[in-house]
Amino acid sequence: MRRNNNQKLHRKFDDDESQIISENKPNGNNVDHSEDAHMKRPRPHITELQDQDTEAHGTQPSDGSAAVVNSAPRWAQTASKKKQKVKKSHAADAKTVTFFSDDEEEQQRSSKALSFDQQKAKARELLEVRKTLPVYKAKDELLERLANSRVTVLIGETSSGKSTQxxxxxxxxxxxxIAVTQPRRVAAISLATRVAEEVGTTLGDKVGYSVRFDHKAKYGTKIKYLTDGMILREIMIDSSLSQYSTVIIDEAHERTVLTDLMMGFLKELLQKRKDLKVIIMSATLDAERFSKFFDNADILFVEGRMFKVEKLYLEKSVDDVVDSTIKTIIQVNNGELEGDILVFLPGQEEIDKCVSLLERLAPELPKEAPLIVPLPLYASLPPADQAKVFLPLKARRRKVILATNIAETSVTVPGVRYVIDTGLRKVKVWRHQLGLSTLLTAPVSKASATQRAGRAGREAEGKTFRLYTEDDFMKLPAMTEPEIARSNVVSPVLMLKRAGVDDILNWSWLQNPGQDSLISALTQLHELKALDDNGKITELGEQMAILPLEPQLSAILLTAHKSGCLSDAVDIVSCLSVDNLILNPPSETRDEVNEKRRSLCILGAKYGDLLMLKELLDFYLQFDNSQERKQWCHDLALSHRGFKNVMRVRNQIRQYMVSLTKDKHLFDEEKEKKPLDIPSVLKAFLSGYVSNTAIGMPDRSYRTTTSGQLISVHPSSLMFGKKNDAIMYTDFVYTTKGYARNVSAIELSWLQEVGGHVLAPKHSIA
DNA sequence: TGGGGATTT
Known part of the structure; x- marks a missing residue:
């Protein structure tokens, strides 16, 4: 790397994003201008639930009456009014991720078991903290407004306390x-835990939660935090959600597929259930859209209490993101006061590059500045490595956390005062015309850039260094495109069919995914025999909708059941539905790990990755010692936590299959150790992945059976470099070229046998 | 011979 530090950043005081700035002057508690200020470490926060920071600092909040308005234009005005500055209290932070192992998590919770009197005392103590929250000041007015309308859109800035209060x-x-939905499990659990404390009740009594694999709620639980997916499950069982009188959709601005679906269902349900109230909570500008969707529902605004974040832009655009990131990190480290640095990069590749460059450079940097400690943070990183970003450092050190989008919403790292934002992220876009996903590096939206910047202003004033020009910023789209507009909607469509929606195209979509995308989903469901020729859901389709799996995988299990290889198919499907189970080995050990996997998985080496998964799970199950198991996972670059999840999924699927087939002894065959019937297993998978097949060409390339596109076997596959007549794959992703991932060898004759109804030439006369 | 942003039932 060239040592060229003349990269110039110029100052721009905020006028575009008034919602996260403060007009207040520093209050003196947080900013220290003494020479060695950067040596003083912020107090470490390991989890958000520690009982400290109970005192509030800073200026007085604005009065409650100013905090609530009911129209968007005034919202802008209100947003630019003074924000209070209060030292972070954990109440507003109750969604932060904690990195306990499963066992520790359990211990943590049970150690908090308090007596009735202790619970009440604790709740009284917490009440003082709650009273400092912006939303608490506006309580009476809020309640009045909420009482008068059936649907309310509530804009609450970060740290307003809306989700808990x-x-x-x-x-x-x-x-x-009252149901409160969340996009993420951890958020649902930690919010419920927090609110139970505030109410002074045992978790699972008056306040509880319900997420996959974990429920702490009973009949009569008054406040229930659920994941979006979980409440959709409840809708499938009880379409009128009769146990709730209020449903609160939180984090609606994130626009996940499941949140969007939920809003559509609620719109319809409101006509049926006249006693139901709905509150849509959002952190950003989407208010108008939500309001219109719910027949011009009232919009209320509650301010948050973020600290001011100064934004700095580049004067000239740069090409090399990594180079420019490194320079900025060094510049910030040399020139800025105490506080950690959070860097947003698009992906693992860029993060790993930056980490190794920084590790090399750190010892050569000026001795006056803190020592840089680079820490990567992305989803496929083992939990133990992720947890390192929370550990306090020794004096004279500065954390530089190099993260993907994971740090934008899912993980909140305390102590961050500086954000460096490359303005890039990776997006997966589903191309229904081609039946493949593309993984693109793309610019973020303004909303996302604002969210990233806000990560510097949670505990004190901060700065964000945007590695693009102000002009570039102005050209960014206001909002991130909702996920539903770029996803495969097979699963949502089946869900709607199961809920009795006939006219999918004209359903109450918050955002319609588009006719082409919907028709493609309907076609796929027809091919899977989930829908009949008239588009009505079949019995098979009903069963597929019940299973907590993608329709393809459900179809596979139902076929496998008929052909007598259910147990093996369940094992493989369980592995497929856990992300990041098979990790990418670090480059130093990559060849070695690949070779180990290949020699261990004899069937996998011959038949492909699906059988490898089966073999790996069998090995995993053989260990009786958890230490050996961990070591084995480590040696083969497999995720130990991932396998634990596989076991939970496997258990759940088995239960579902038992109840679907009403056959209690369905999995008893396991005791007999039936030999693995490889063709049956692969054919069962082919029934779900008929369209994901390709024929081998003489030049060792493959062409897909559906569109004849060129496709290559991904190098991470055991089938990489092998010649086969035909292959089947679970994913088709276009990055530098079209790659098939999770590849298995199949026989040409199976294509006609299993997939004749789909692959028959379109021009043939029926 | 080459590279997987984030969720969830």
């Missing part, structure tokens, strides 16, 4: 339960 305010007013 609003349900508590509403509790005495609701006859039935």
């Amino acid at each position: 609003i349900p508590q305010f509403l509790m005495p007013l609701n006859k039935k339960s």
